[in-house]
Amino acid sequence: MSKNHDLTQVQAACRAFPARFQTLHLGTVGADGLPEASYAPYVSDAGRYFVYLSELARHTANLRATARASVLFIEGEQQAAHLFARERLTLACQASECPRGSPHFEVILDLFGQRFGKFMQVIRPLEDFLLFELVPVSGSYVAGFARAYTLDGDDLGRLRHRNEQGHRAPDAQAERRLSEQLPS
Numbered sequence: 001m002s003k004n005h006d007l008t009q010v011q012a013a014c015r016a017f018p019a020r021f022q023t024l025h026l027g028t029v030g031a032d033g034l035p036e037a038s039y040a041p042y043v044s045d046a047g048r049y050f051v052y053l054s055e056l057a058r059h060t061a062n063l064r065a066t067a068r069a070s071v072l073f074i075e076g077e078q079q080a081a082h083l084f085a086r087e088r089l090t091l092a093c094q095a096s097e098c099p100r101g102s103p104h105f106e107v108i109l110d111l112f113g114q115r116f117g118k119f120m121q122v123i124r125p126l127e128d129f130l131l132f133e134l135v136p137v138s139g140s141y142v143a144g145f146a147r148a149y150t151l152d153g154d155d156l157g158r159l160r161h162r163n164e165q166g167h168r169a170p171d172a173q174a175e176r177r178l179s180e181q182l183p184s
Contacts, residue, residue, distance in 0.1 A: 010149060011159045014141040017089050018073045022115070024049060027070035028062035036062055043111040047155050049093070049134040050108045056128065063095045063132050071134060085144045091156075093134040105131055 018024070024042045029035050038059045040051040049071060053060040063069060075087040098105045108131060113120040123129055139151035140162070148162040 007159055007161070010141070010143060010147075011157075013143065014089060014149070014151070014159065017087065017141070018044065018049075021073050024051070025072035025074065026051065026059055027072065028059045029066055029068070030058065030062045031065040041112075041116060043108060043115055045108065045111060047136070049091075049136075050098070050111075051132050051134065052109070052112055052123070052129055053132060054126075054129055060130060060132075064097065067095050069093045069095045069134055071136070082145075085142075087143055089139060089141050091134075091136040091139040091151075093136050096133050096135075098131040098133055100127070100131070108133075 022041055023039050026038045026040055027035065028038070036058050038057065040053060040059070042049050042051050044050070053063070055061075059069075071091040071093055073089045077083060077086070080086040098108065109120070109124055113124070136151075136156055139156055141149045141151060141159070143149070146163070150160045150162050152158050152160075
C-alpha cells in the first residue's frame with residue numbers, strides 16, 4: 001500500500017471522527033490568562049463547528065474576550081484498546097459570535113433543533129444564549145501509537161505524519177520492550 005493511499009485513509013478517518021460525538025470538549029482562555037476546560041453540544045456545517053452557550057458560562061466570556069478556542073474530540077475510555085493511545089482530534093479554532101436574528105443564526109439553530117430535539121425549543125428563544133462559530137485553523141489527529149498527524153492548509157486539507165523524532169528508548173533492550181508492548 002502506498003504512503004499516499006495510507007494518508008488518504010487517515011484523512012478520511014480524521015474527517016469522519018467528529019461525527020461519532022454529539023458534544024465537543026472546549027478549551028478556552030480568559031482575558032486574565034486563566035484556562036477553562038468545558039464541553040458543549042455542537043453542530044457542524046461546512047467544516048465549521050457551532051456551539052450555543054449561556055452567558056452564565058465562563059467559556060462564553062472567554063470566547064468573547066479572546067476569539068480563540070481549542071476543540072477536542074476523544075475516543076471513550078471504554079472503547080479504547082489502550083488508554084495511552086486513545087484516538088483523538090484536537091483543533092485550534094478562531095471563534096466568532098453569530099448575531100441573533102441573522103439568516104445564518106436561524107439556519108444553524110434549525111440544525112440544533114434537528115439534532116437535539118424539543119429541548120432546543122426551550123432554550124432557543126433565551127436571549128442569554130449566544131451562538132459561536134468555531135473555525136479550525138490547525139489541528140492534530142492521533143489514531144494510535146506512532147500514528148500522530150498534523151493538520152493544516154486550506155480546510156485542514158494537508159495531513160502530515162508527525163514522526164520527525166519518534167519515541168526514544170535509552171537502549172536496545174528498552175527499545176525492544178517498547179515495541180513489544182505497543183498496540184499494533
